Amino acid sequence: MTCHDCQSALPELLLTPAATSNAAAREHMKSCSACIQEFQSLEATFALLDSWQAPEPSLYFDQKLAVRLREEQELPVAGWFERIRSRLLFNTGRQFRPALAGSLAVALLIAGGTFADISGFPHPAKTQISATVNDLQILDKNDQALQTMNLLLQDDNSSNDNSPALPSS
Numbered sequence: 567m568t569c570h571d572c573q574s575a576l577p578e579l580l581l582t583p584a585a586t587s588n589a590a591a592r593e594h595m596k597s598c599s600a601c602i603q604e605f606q607s608l609e610a611t612f613a614l615l616d617s618w619q620a621p622e623p624s625l626y627f628d629q630k631l632a633v634r635l636r637e638e639q640e641l642p643v644a645g646w647f648e649r650i651r652s653r654l655l656f657n658t659g660r661q662f663r664p665a666l667a668g669s670l671a672v673a674l675l676i677a678g679g680t681f682a683d684i685s686g687f688p689h690p691a692k693t694q695i696s697a698t699v700n701d702l703q704i705l706d707k708n709d710q711a712l713q714t715m716n717l718l719l720q721d722d723n724s725s726n727d728n729s730p731a732l733p734s735s
C-alpha cells in the first residue's frame with residue numbers, strides 16, 4: 567500500500583479501526599512514520615470537534631424566524647422568471663448552474679410549460695423605486711441628452727467648417 571492510499575483510508579480507519587477493510591492501512595502504518603503522524607493529527611482534529619459545543623440560539627430566535635417567514639409569505643408572489651432566477655441563485659450549488667441554465671433554455675423554448683412552485687426560498691422583494699433614485703435617474707437621462715446634443719452640435723459645426731482641403735499644386 568502506498569502512502570497516498572493509506573492516507574485516503576485514514577478517516578475510515580479512525581471511524582472503524584477494527585474493520586477488515588482497513589487491515590492494509592493498519593499494516594502500512596506499522597512501518598510508516600509519515601502516515602502515523604497524519605493519523606495522529608486527524609485524530610486530534612476529531613477530538614477537537616468532539617469537544618466543540620454548538621452555540622445555543624438566542625432567546626427569541628424562533629419567534630423572529632416565524633415573523634420573518636410570515637413577512638416573506640405575505641409578499642406578492644414573484645413572477646415565474648423571478649422564481650427561476652432565485653432558484654438558480656439560492657437553491658443550488660454553483661456547479662449545477664450550467665445544467666440549470668441549459669434546462670432554463672429548454673423551458674423557454676417550450677413556452678407555456680408549467681413550473682412547480684416549490685421555491686420556499688426568499689426572493690428579493692419587489693422594491694419600489696424611491697424618490698431619490700428616481701430623481702437621480704432623471705438627472706442621468708438629462709445628462710445623456712445634453713451630451714448627445716453636444717455631439718450633434720459639434721458634428722454640425724465641424725461639417726460647416728469642413729471646407730475641403732485645398733488641393734496641393
Ligand SMILES: [Zn+2]
Nearest residue numbers: 569572598601
Ligand atoms: Zn505511509
